[in-house]
Amino acid sequence: MEELLKLLPAFGEAMLVTLGVSLAGAAIGLVVGFALNALRLAVSAFNLLYQLYIWLIRGTPFLAQLMVIYFGLPVIGLRLSAIEASILSLGLYSAAYFAELFRSAWGSVPTGQVESARVHGLSRGQTFWHIQAPQALAFALPLLGNQVILTIKESAVTSIITVPELTMAAGRIVSTTFSYVLPYALLVLSYWLLTMAVAMTAEYLGRRATRYLRG
């Protein structure tokens, strides 16, 4: 018990770093992913670029992407801190998955919805924002929550470039105290608490957003 209390402050601090890095990364991912899907719908020529981006991000490990950004960008004169590089990498990485989620969410809205908007005078843009987006986002909310969870878990990789997040903190404690069980149990519990909170929020928001379907 005493040992546990001693570990808590370090874990609390590291949890905030994990939360900050992964939520900032997921926020970038959401915005970029949304934009990718919107551009794909608006400009058909953009589709090729979209495909290329998805293919590149999905086809390579996150660790490799992180290395390219952290160690590669300084070559072209852009030196980022470990935290900045991690946020940017998580953002670009999750953007591909978020974009694909938005794509399938937009695909889930029946064509008839768009047709009835277009023939009654709504422009493409108005149809996107007023007809497709509300239905697609309500459909996508639980999936988006899931992707945020994956982003939180992927952030463990950033410990490799010395971001003082949960995995890094647990490793440091293990290497100084040589006690394995408690730090790693706490590590698992901490991730689980974070991801549960995200899952429950997404579930709640998803239910609220589809209230209209139940009249």
Add this chain to the structure above:
Amino acid sequence: MSNLPLLQMRGVGKSYGSNRVLQGFDLSVQAGEIVSLIGPSGSGKTTALRCMNFLESYDEGEIWIDGQLLGYSGPGRSAKDRDSESQIDEVRKPLAMVFQQFNLWPHMTVRENVTAPLVLGKGMNKAEACALADAALARVGLAAKADAYPARLSGGQQQRAGIARALAVNPRLMLLDEPTSALDPELVEEVLLVIKGLAEDGMTMVMVTHEMSFAAQISTQVVFMEAGQIVETGVAPSMFEAPKTERLQRFLQPWFNRSLTPRTEVAG
């Protein structure tokens, strides 16, 4: 008023690859007319109707709406010859449409479904749009459901809301794609009554329907199609009473048999 037709189609055709789903389609609709498109499933009725507002592109012929060519500006009919979407929107402005599957927007209340085209499409202010919406909803007997979401309505009520939405944009021509085909038999009547009301008020309509008695009753012009082509055209009710082609006779036979059978009256 000039006697320029509201809708004029000349030699309209459409193919999917080598499959010609519509060919040589001619139709002229004057203001105040009610045209019924009838025919077996897959005969191209719905395709013809959907070409009229360019939900489907056509690749042969011409479609004129109120004197403006729809979808194309030149003689070419391939994908690259198509007008921009905003040009197409401009030409189809006088049209509204009622869909088989209603296609109401489920995240909006019934009133919002009716006001959205007015506020977004026409830039009308909210108060004015609400007044028009409430009038349209009253006309289809749905005033009491204005604040409900579509999921709360019966099929017949949803379709009446769809008609109110089409009505509120004050169209010069209304297209109806099998407006009662997705409804329980019990709910068909209430929708047909609303459409009949519109007809009596002089609304110009083109309707794809399988309701033969209804078509015979309200149409000024009937078009019978098969395999993408017009087989017979005529005026109601004579076309139903004395079909000229053997094909139409055969198509109408089951309906004839049914209407000749005396109905059993249900006491109530």
